[in-house]
Amino acid sequence: MAKYVGAIDQGTTSTRFVVVDEDGSFVAVSQMEHNQILPQPGWVEHDANQIWANTQAVITDALDKAGLGAGDLSGIGITNQRETTVLWNRRSGQPVANAIVWQDTRTADLAKRLSDERGVDWFRDRTGLPPATYFAGPKIRWLLDRDPSIVKLAESGDLAFGTIDSWIAWKLTGRHVTDVTNASRTMLMNIETLEWDEELCNAVGVPMSVLPEIVPSIGEIGPCSGVLEGTTLATILGDQHAALVGQAAFDSGGTKATYGTGAFLVTNTGPHIVHSTAGLLTTVAYQIAGEPAMYALEGSVAVAGSAVQWLRDNLQMISSAPEVQTVAETVPDNGDVYFVPAFSGLFAPHWRADARGVFTGLTRFSNRGHFARAVLEATAYQTRDLVAAMEADTGDRLSELRVDGGMVANSLLMQFMADMLQMDVVLPVNVETTVLGAAFGAGLASGVWSSTDAIASHWSEDVRYRPLITRGESDALYTGWEKALDRSLGWVTD
Ligand SMILES: Nc1ncnc2c1ncn2[C@@H]1O[C@H](COP(=O)(O)OP(=O)(O)OP(=O)(O)O)[C@@H](O)[C@H]1O
Numbered sequence: 001m002a003k004y005v006g007a008i009d010q011g012t013t014s015t016r017f018v019v020v021d022e023d024g025s026f027v028a029v030s031q032m033e034h035n036q037i038l039p040q041p042g043w044v045e046h047d048a049n050q051i052w053a054n055t056q057a058v059i060t061d062a063l064d065k066a067g068l069g070a071g072d073l074s075g076i077g078i079t080n081q082r083e084t085t086v087l088w089n090r091r092s093g094q095p096v097a098n099a100i101v102w103q104d105t106r107t108a109d110l111a112k113r114l115s116d117e118r119g120v121d122w123f124r125d126r127t128g129l130p131p132a133t134y135f136a137g138p139k140i141r142w143l144l145d146r147d148p149s150i151v152k153l154a155e156s157g158d159l160a161f162g163t164i165d166s167w168i169a170w171k172l173t174g175r176h177v178t179d180v181t182n183a184s185r186t187m188l189m190n191i192e193t194l195e196w197d198e199e200l201c202n203a204v205g206v207p208m209s210v211l212p213e214i215v216p217s218i219g220e221i222g223p224c225s226g227v228l229e230g231t232t233l234a235t236i237l238g239d240q241h242a243a244l245v246g247q248a249a250f251d252s253g254g255t256k257a258t259y260g261t262g263a264f265l266v267t268n269t270g271p272h273i274v275h276s277t278a279g280l281l282t283t284v285a286y287q288i289a290g291e292p293a294m295y296a297l298e299g300s301v302a303v304a305g306s307a308v309q310w311l312r313d314n315l316q317m318i319s320s321a322p323e324v325q326t327v328a329e330t331v332p333d334n335g336d337v338y339f340v341p342a343f344s345g346l347f348a349p350h351w352r353a354d355a356r357g358v359f360t361g362l363t364r365f366s367n368r369g370h371f372a373r374a375v376l377e378a379t380a381y382q383t384r385d386l387v388a389a390m391e392a393d394t395g396d397r398l399s400e401l402r403v404d405g406g407m408v409a410n411s412l413l414m415q416f417m418a419d420m421l422q423m424d425v426v427l428p429v430n431v432e433t434t435v436l437g438a439a440f441g442a443g444l445a446s447g448v449w450s451s452t453d454a455i456a457s458h459w460s461e462d463v464r465y466r467p468l469i470t471r472g473e474s475d476a477l478y479t480g481w482e483k484a485l486d487r488s489l490g491w492v493t494d
């Protein structure tokens with residue numbers, strides 16, 4: 001009998017459910033977008049109830065399309081936008097506020113205070129992370145500081161915190177859990193012990209009673225009820241960690257870059273913790289139950305594809321994301337126009353909450369083609385910064401880059417990426433590696449695949465972009481980026 005697994009991909013912009021067969025092929029997909037709630041500049045929220053409603057809807061729809069029932073799935077996995085913070089009432093099951101999304105910068109003052117009080121290295125040593133608006137712990141603290149009724153709920157033991165994985169797992173199984181990869185993005189988990197750390201929780205100001213139980217990423221978590229009654233939750237992986245698994249980067253040195261809402265370069269460092277001195281994050285790559293955790297270095301860039309959405313929705317310069325390429329192709333080069341998409345400040349490797357977006361180098365000659373090109377090129381320049389940091393931290397030179405995510409459909413960007421990095425850029429046949437990674441995890445845990453090698457045999461190369469300009473030409477373009485980057489800094493002042 002054929003074997004199937006299912007995977008929920010709860011992303012920043014949409015929620016997907018995919019049914020995958022034992023060849024690693026997609027049998028059915030269903031997807032729904034949810035609202036981006038933007039109450040003021042720098043704030044981004046989601047409605048956790050809407051996300052749960054959409055999750056159930058896409059599960060039901062994909063199973064219908066596949067002609068399968070939940071009981072036909074050997075197991076399911078969850079992969080999710082990370083850091084986005086939900087607090088809910090354990091009794092009523094209701095969120096106590098909108099979820100604060102990872103891109104939200106409202107905790108800038110708090111992050112600065114934590115850095116000043118303890119020092120950045122105090123946090124880096126324990127968590128692998130520098131204090132930043134990005135992470136979940138300060139978002140919990142912000143909600144507690146804002147609303148005494150939430151503090152009261154915490155004191156009575158009825159308040160639960162979870163990142164989105166935890167929220168969905170609780171809805172599906174009734175267990176209040178999160179996996180090590182998601183927990184490694186809170187600033188509350190000790191990166192060595194893989195447990196919540198009392199000292200960290202005190203420093204950030206989060207009561208430990210609200211925290212979920214930390215479980216391995218790949219391994220049986222519990223039976224599902226409701227729309228998935230009949231199957232088992234067998235994997236939870238943060239989206240970038242799932243993409244690493246989906247790219248079959250199981251060996252130390254295995255690297256992938258994902259281009260969706262943001263851009264994320266992740267290198268597997270095996271069972272070793274590598275502390276970054278170049279502005280990268282140390283994070284858990286994944287953990288298979290009963291085995292030691294694998295670690296990774298990560299370069300996170302907040303804005304990549306979302307800048308294309310911004311061209312579409314805010315500037316109305318294009319009517320669809322792919323159209324950005326058509327517009328960019330109306331000009332032969334960037335015309336010396338550069339764009340730094342520091343909408344949420346700058347993440348890796350700069351970590352500058354005071355930066356904001358800029359277009360630079362404008363002249364009377366500049367036109368929309370240059371704007372479109374500058375927006376696309378920004379993703380490649382940012383990747384070059386990340387690759388440089390990665391090479392500095394690991395001491396190894398990358399030979400080629402495996403890429404995935406929605407933006408890799410853009411051939412102009414992928415060619416420019418190869419040019420800027422001066423290395424081959426490789427697309428796999430299935431570029432939906434995030435959801436695929438969660439499915440692989442669920443299949444590994446439920447016996448559909450016997451080993452990571454069996455999973456790796458399903459990875460195959462599709463397109464390869466090779467550099468078409470010289471290193472000198474690439475460096476000359478990059479110099480403009482460095483100048484533009486400098487212009488973006490220090491915009492936000494007290
Ligand atoms: N042809 C294209 N050229 C440039 N950007 C594109 C193109 N097609 C899609 N995108 C961008 O890719 C992003 C969608 O990619 P993907 O679906 O991988 O996102 P995602 O990060 O997984 O989303 P989520 O954050 O919801 O998980 C959007 O931001 C969109 O603007």
Ligand SMILES: [Mg+2]
Pocket residue numbers: 009011012239260434
């Ligand atoms: Mg995604």
